[in-house]
Amino acid sequence: MPAVAGPSRLVPLASLANGEAGITITALRAAAERGRLRAQKSDSGIWLSSKNWLEDYEQSKYQRTTPGGDARRQGQRHVALGATGYTAHVGAWCSGGALLVV
DSSP: OOTTSOTTSOEEHHHHOBGGGTBOHHHHHHHHHHTSSOOEEOTTSOEEEOHHHHHHHHHHHTOOOOTTSOHHHHTOEEEEEGGGTEEEEEEEEOTTSOEEEO
16 A cells, blocks of 8 residues: 555555455455445445555454354254264254254
């Protein structure tokens, strides 16, 4: 990013990309389209974001749910089988929230 652009100034995503850090223009655009990266689309169709917004995105990027969390977020559900401590896959959550038994 040019030195004249402050951390709050909106700049094209290409200015925020950093190949050494593994932040590509493609990844930034996908994050902006999914709403993960706060960004605005200019009148000419170029995605704009700021260094501050990029830092917010990077901080939230690698957060994961803990084991035993919401089964819908994990995409599957397990049940314990007796005192053995084993678990078995009994179904998968469909996008509508229903349990698909397999």
